[in-house]
Amino acid sequence: MTLSLSRIRAVNAVASGGSYAAAARALKISQPAVARHVKDLEAEFGVRLFDRKNGVLSPTPLCNELCDVAERMAEAERAATRLLTRHNTLLNGRLKIGLGNSMPGMALIAQFLKRHPGIEIAVETGSHERITRAVLTREVDIGVLPDVPADGRFRRALLARQNVVAIVHPDSPLSREAAVTCERLMAEPLIFRTRGSSTQRVVDRAFRSAGFEPSPLLTLDTRDAVYEAVVNGLGVGFMWRFGTGRTDVVHRVPVSDMQRQYEEVVFSLGDERSMLFDVFFSAVESFRTEADVILDH
Structure with a gap:
């Protein structure tokens, strides 16, 4: 028995539109393809999903339950799409930042959000060890830490020097x-x-x-x-x-x-490349030119 997303979408579209033709228009596929999805599903599982009343296909109680599942699946698909595209949009993108200390990372985030208010920033704090591990496991997108050893796996940018x-x-x-x-x-x-x-x-x-x-x-x-x-x-x-x-x-x-000065760096995994990552790393350079004013405020 095959329960595919395309079949469930077809059933949901017929239930919403009341006909194969309306479902076909909504899904932008042919009417025979819609009918085949529905009839094949009914035949394989031995169920009836629609009753025809006055020329309209009315969903059975079983079909209504299946459509509830279909709506939840559709929302999950939309959530997956948002997840996959969040690093490539400045309108509703999202970044998770790991901070070892509140500053200077929080000052960088504040300056970044003034320029890009549409981006959602989530912040996680923790020890140096915890944040480094979170970047490596992709639990956070970008880390901000002092004294990060040189590591070929990381994309790095100098934020400030401090002791x-x-x-x-x-x-x-x-x-x-x-x-x-x-x-x-x-x-x-x-x-x-x-x-x-x-x-x-x-x-x-x-x-x-x-x-x-x-x-x-x-x-x-x-x-x-x-x-x-x-x-x-x-x-x-x-x-x-x-x-x-x-x-x-x-x-x-x-x-x-x-008295030794250590570098506070912004870093991410080197293979994480997207518009949002690039914009954030560009903000680091702008921050650094103003760092003396911001950090001594």
Whole structure:
């Protein structure tokens, strides 16, 4: 028994139009082809789908149930079409962006949407490890992360350069320092990120290079949790210089052992090529020329 989409479409069109001729016009196929789809389906499954009343084909109760299924299938087809075309339209396209930090990625998205308000943007946040994996598995279309290793699988564009800084409460004596060292920070309660964080990789590397193995007071899984811990006076945390647009009580203090500038990049899988991807990557270049103004705002 063969239950094809063309047969179901034909049944639905006849039920809507009341005749083979009306269905043929709606489907833009011949009248005999419509009749054949319906009659073959009835014969193969041993059912009656239409009764002829006063020259009109009226659907049987079974046919009405089948037409309900046909409508759901038609909507699924439309959804599939939207899914397949969403990366090639600026009117109702959709992109899913993965951010390791709120900034500078969120500033880039804001600028992009001002120019292309018809595009829907979905944002997923997570650790460096999580977002990289999401790009590789196509769970997100484009990632924005610092310190992304060179990888031939990725299409990349430089967004900004930044380093990791210490964040301290304004009541801390460190808030009045122009810069601090890892050695000085060993005397403070430290707040670290969990494994998979790009920030933590830089912090671990700096302390190791300085000859120290600190034991943190707290290890937290998100940048926001670290930020809130510092706001509440629990200790010294670390973040990327432009990792947030917040300008409240927390002070950013340079760490002399963490002065290396890392590239924040926008990246996607290299084989993902479409109009929408190209437009987003073009926006990165525009953003970069204005980055000093936007990020220092």
